[in-house]
Amino acid sequence: MTSRPLRYAQAMLAATSMLVPAASAGELCPSHTHTLAFFNGVWNTPDAAASGARELLSTLSETLRMRPEAARYAVGAEVFYNASGLQRGLRDGIEDLVEVFEQRAAELEESLQHRWELFWEIVDGQLAWWRKIAAVLPRAHALAESLSEARNARVIARTAALAARPPTDIDYAAHALRLRALQALGRSILLVGHSQGNFFLNAAYRSAPSPDSTAAVHIAPAASRTNGPHLLSGNDLVIAALRSALPGEPPPANIAIPPSRKDPTGHVLIDTYLDPDRNGRAAAGGLMAERLLALHAPAPLASPGFFTATLAWDGEGDLDLHVMEPGGVHVYYAARIGESGSLDLDNTAGFGPEHYHASCDPNRLQAGIYSVGINNYAAPAGRRATVQLATASSGVVRTVLLDAGPPRGEDGDATPLAVLQVAVEKTADGWTAAVH
Amino acid sequence: MMGRLPGALLSAALLLAACGGENPPAPEASTIEDLERTGQLPALDRSEDLLGPDLDGNGVRDDIDAWIAREEENPARRAALAQLARAFRAALLTGGDPAAAQDAARRQTRAVACVMARSRSPAEGSHAVSDMRKMSANTKQRVQAYLAYSAALDGAVMSLPAGDGCDD
Numbered sequence: 237m238t239s240r241p242l243r244y245a246q247a248m249l250a251a252t253s254m255l256v257p258a259a260s261a262g263e264l265c266p267s268h269t270h271t272l273a274f275f276n277g278v279w280n281t282p283d284a285a286a287s288g289a290r291e292l293l294s295t296l297s298e299t300l301r302m303r304p305e306a307a308r309y310a311v312g313a314e315v316f317y318n319a320s321g322l323q324r325g326l327r328d329g330i331e332d333l334v335e336v337f338e339q340r341a342a343e344l345e346e347s348l349q350h351r352w353e354l355f356w357e358i359v360d361g362q363l364a365w366w367r368k369i370a371a372v373l374p375r376a377h378a379l380a381e382s383l384s385e386a387r388n389a390r391v392i393a394r395t396a397a398l399a400a401r402p403p404t405d406i407d408y409a410a411h412a413l414r415l416r417a418l419q420a421l422g423r424s425i426l427l428v429g430h431s432q433g434n435f436f437l438n439a440a441y442r443s444a445p446s447p448d449s450t451a452a453v454h455i456a457p458a459a460s461r462t463n464g465p466h467l468l469s470g471n472d473l474v475i476a477a478l479r480s481a482l483p484g485e486p487p488p489a490n491i492a493i494p495p496s497r498k499d500p501t502g503h504v505l506i507d508t509y510l511d512p513d514r515n516g517r518a519a520a521g522g523l524m525a526e527r528l529l530a531l532h533a534p535a536p537l538a539s540p541g542f543f544t545a546t547l548a549w550d551g552e553g554d555l556d557l558h559v560m561e562p563g564g565v566h567v568y569y570a571a572r573i574g575e576s577g578s579l580d581l582d583n584t585a586g587f588g589p590e591h592y593h594a595s596c597d598p599n600r601l602q603a604g605i606y607s608v609g610i611n612n613y614a615a616p617a618g619r620r621a622t623v624q625l626a627t628a629s630s631g632v633v634r635t636v637l638l639d640a641g642p643p644r645g646e647d648g649d650a651t652p653l654a655v656l657q658v659a660v661e662k663t664a665d666g667w668t669a670a671v672h
Numbered sequence: 673m674m675g676r677l678p679g680a681l682l683s684a685a686l687l688l689a690a691c692g693g694e695n696p697p698a699p700e701a702s703t704i705e706d707l708e709r710t711g712q713l714p715a716l717d718r719s720e721d722l723l724g725p726d727l728d729g730n731g732v733r734d735d736i737d738a739w740i741a742r743e744e745e746n747p748a749r750r751a752a753l754a755q756l757a758r759a760f761r762a763a764l765l766t767g768g769d770p771a772a773a774q775d776a777a778r779r780q781t782r783a784v785a786c787v788m789a790r791s792r793s794p795a796e797g798s799h800a801v802s803d804m805r806k807m808s809a810n811t812k813q814r815v816q817a818y819l820a821y822s823a824a825l826d827g828a829v830m831s832l833p834a835g836d837g838c839d840d
Contacts, residue, residue, distance in 0.1 A: 266834055281822050282777055282830065283760075283805055286784040287798040289832055294794070312832065315781070319826035322819055334815060347704055350718055352815050353806035360802055368712055372702055407827070414829045498795060506798045624829075631831020634774050671775075 264667055265540045265596035265628040268312035270424045270528060272296060273415070275440070277431030277458070277505075278321040278394050279330060279359055288505045289313045292428055292520075295510050296528070299521035305529060314631060316411045316427075318403070318436045321394045328393035330359065336386050344379045358383045361501060391474075392481050395458050398435045399482045402459075405443035406550060408436060409622045410635040412443040416589050417546040417624065419445045420581060422536030426528050427452040427464075430505045431474070434459040449534040451527040455509055455520060460484030465523050467509065469493040469516065474503035491519055538580045541593025542601055543627045543658055543669045545608045548588030553615025555640050556582075557590035557623075558652040562604025562660070567592060568611075568649060576602040586615075594660070596628065603662045609652030612640040623655045627669045634671045714739045716810050722764055722817055731758040736807050751840050752786040753800065759783035760808035760818075768820035774828055776821065781830045785837030 272293055276285035293313040300306040321329050337358065341349040348354060348369070357363050363380055370377040405412040418425055427450065429437035434457040441463045444450040452464035458478050468475060470489035479486055493516040499507035509516040538544075547557040557579060558568040567574035569582045581591035592608075595601045610621055619640040626632045636655050657672045701707050708715040717724040717735045724733040732740070732754050740753045759780040766772040784801050791797030809818040 268834075281805060281818070282763075282825050283780055283784055283801050284798075286781045286830060286832070287788055287801045290785050290788045291794045291798070293832065294788075312834065314832065315830040317825050317828050317830055319823045323823040323826060324819075330819060334812070334819075338812065350811070351704075352812055353714075353716065353810040355815060356802065356806040356809065362799075362802065364799075365713060365806070368707055369704055372707065373704060410827050410829055506794050510794055512794065626831075629834065630778055632829040633778055634771065635828060636771075 263596065264542045264598055264601065266310075267421075267540050267628070268310045268423060269533070270309055270311045270426065270531070271418050272311055272313040272524070273316050273425055273427045273440070274313060275316050275427065275429040275433035275437040276318065277433045278318075278398070279391060280318075280433075281322070281359075282315075282317060282319075284360070285315045285317055288430060289315045291506050291510050292524070295517055295521045296426075296524045299518075299525040300528070303525060303529065306525070309528075311528070312631065314414070316408075316414070316436065316440060318408070318433070320398065320403075320432065320436075321391070326394075328390045328397060330390070333358070333383075333387060333390060337383060340379060340382055345373065345375050347373070348376060348379065354380075358387050361387070361504070362499075362507075388477070392478060395432050395478055396482055398432055399459070399484065402435050403439045405439050408439060409548070409550065409620070409637060410624060410632075411436070411440045413546060413548045413589065413622050413624050413635070414632060415440060415444050415450070416548065417538075417544070417591065417626070419449060419534050420536070420538040420546075420589065420591060421540055422533055424449045424528070424531035424533050425451075426524060426531070428455065428524060429453075429457065429459075430455045430509070431503065432458045434462070438463060446534055448532045451531055453520075453523050453527055454487070455505065456503055457487055458482070460486045462487055464527060467491060467516070467520055467523055469502055469508065471495050471502040472508075473501045491516065538591040539578070539593045540596060540628065541577060542596055542660070542667065543594050543606075543625060545592045545658075546588075546624045546626075547590040547610055548622050549615065549640060550587070550620040551615065552586035553619060553643075554584045554586075554613040555588070555590070555615055555619060555621055556611045556613045556649075556652070557592055558609045558611060558649070559592045560607040560609075562602045562606060568652075569613075570649070576600060576606075584613075594658075598667065601660065601667065603660050603667075606658040606660065607654060608656050608658065609654045610638075610640060611648035611652040612643045613645060613648065614643050615640065617642040625656060625658065625671055629669075633669075711742055714807055716807055718811050720811070720813065722813060723761060730754070731761065733757065733761065733808070736804075739807065746790075748838075748840075749787075749790045752783070752790045752838060753804065755839050756780075756783040756787050756801065756804050757808065760804055763821045764808065764814055764817045766821045766824065767817070768824045770824045770828075773821050773824035774830075777825055777828065777830050782833045782837035782839075785833050786839070789836040789838070 274289035366380040454466035466487045468489045561576045563575045565574040572579040577594035621640040625634045659670045707713040763776040788797035
């Protein structure tokens with residue numbers, strides 16, 4: 237086993253050689269300067285969360301366009317997704333609403349029993365198709381009311397459960413790792429939460445490496461604790477309902493967004509808070525822009541890559557990231573510079589991160605299969621490892637959580653635990669990366 | 673302990689809109705089938721097959737294809753909706769596998785961004801996305817498949833595309 241001083245010397249030697257930027261050309265790596273990280277509310281499906289993030293980015297961009305100091309900003313957006321309420325087996329989850337829908341529809345109106353598209357309207361709290369049906373089948377009105385009540389009771393119960401036991405960064409290791417990777421790349425990060433998403437935002441904020449380069453904005457916060465300014469409409473009926481059901485003192489309302497038939501609850505992110513026809517959108521854009529403009533970019537510790545692999549783990553000790561490049565070069569702590577990329581972060585103390593980037597220089601980047609693995613060099617058995625793969629064009633494409641196994645020291649260097657493979661191809665249209 | 677009142681109040685708020693009816697049905701509609709026949713509601717496939725029929729092999733379920741053709745005249749937005757329909761179809765097939773779900777999510781996130789970019793307002797875009805979910809996951813089996821896909825993504829990070837996300 238390599239002694240710690242020797243290993244430190246190896247690391248310093250490699251670090252010295254990396255003072256020359258490993259990625260000389262940004263040609264293959266369009267890069268952002270800032271990231272908007274969106275934390276969705278409960279019972280949000282992935283598609284709904286993606287549309288929320290997309291619209292937040294549009295709202296922020298509208299405001300930044302009026303600020304000359306932001307002219308060189310390139311802001312990307314990512315969904316830090318939680319499926320809270322949608323998992324199977326939760327007592328206050330969506331699963332039993334599936335059964336409730338089936339039973340009550342069968343009891344009240346058989347013709348609705350098989351129309352599961354109406355189930356999603358209950359989930360979303362948007363009843364456009366129910367309204368049309370109720371006009372020709374009045375009984376549908378009572379059914380929609382009963383199902384909406386069942387839905388709201390479960391949403392409130394799920395929120396109360398989150399308030400009683402907030403999520404942790406260990407529960408959401410992929411979120412925490414992504415924040416650390418972004419910071420290592422020198423990006424400033426704006427965390428934006430909507431509704432119960434603020435519980436998840438708070439967990440991520442606690443794990444953020446630097447408060448100078450990370451800020452939070454809370455929209456319609458369901459959580460009583462905040463880490464930055466908030467926006468809450470006095471006409472938000474969902475938060476008003478939660479206020480009486482949750483412990484703690486939630487933030488006060490600080491804007492009155494006029495009621496609208498677009499969203500009778502006054503709570504939906506896009507239909508109310510980001511509605512271009514009312515005052516919430518400008519306020520949200522202003523709040524996000526102010527926080528973003530106040531951020532200081534962290535000093536970059538790692539390089540962007542055509543693709544990057546990042547490793548973190550859940551405690552002290554030493555796990556190692558290994559990448560076998562297409563040309564046969566094995567990149568790891570003892571050989572950090574490969575033919576195609578480099579290990580630019582090595583951590584021997586604990587938690588990580590370790591980071592490998594494949595070059596952005598098309599003259600250096602190799603086509604072929606990259607094998608990404610890990611070795612438990614000197615950490616207690618049972619460490620939970622998170623490996624995250626991101627590409628320059630698509631952002632995070634895969635996160636894998638796995639048991640790092642028992643410590644194997646140098647014996648494990650030659651046979652790291654295989655995690656995933658990346659196939660890089662050069663085609664007539666350019667370079668592509670696919671994960672397997 | 674949660675009270676019953678908050679949920680009931682919210683339900684009442686949601687149902688307020690139902691009373692007025694922003695889009696009252698045409699006079700000739702007196703049944704749900706009438707609403708479907710006259711195009712006020714989509715007439716959807718409810719077969720047991722998770723994916724449903726796709727006779728022209730374009731990756732979009734035939735009934736959803738027909739809905740897109742009827743609802744949207746703009747070719748660019750039609751293409752965006754078809755891209756989104758294909759993405760939902762892929763999501764239904766993931767079977768709750770985290771790796772497959774992340775691949776499908778990347779595709780879906782691009783498609784959502786594309787539809788939003790080609791819609792006339794944020795609300796039109798987000799409602800088109802939720803309408804596509806309603807139509808794509810419109811049987812119990814499809815609902816459960818979509819919930820399994822969603823649950824498999826718990827804790828994932830999904831990046832929005834740098835451009836508009838459109839395939840064409």
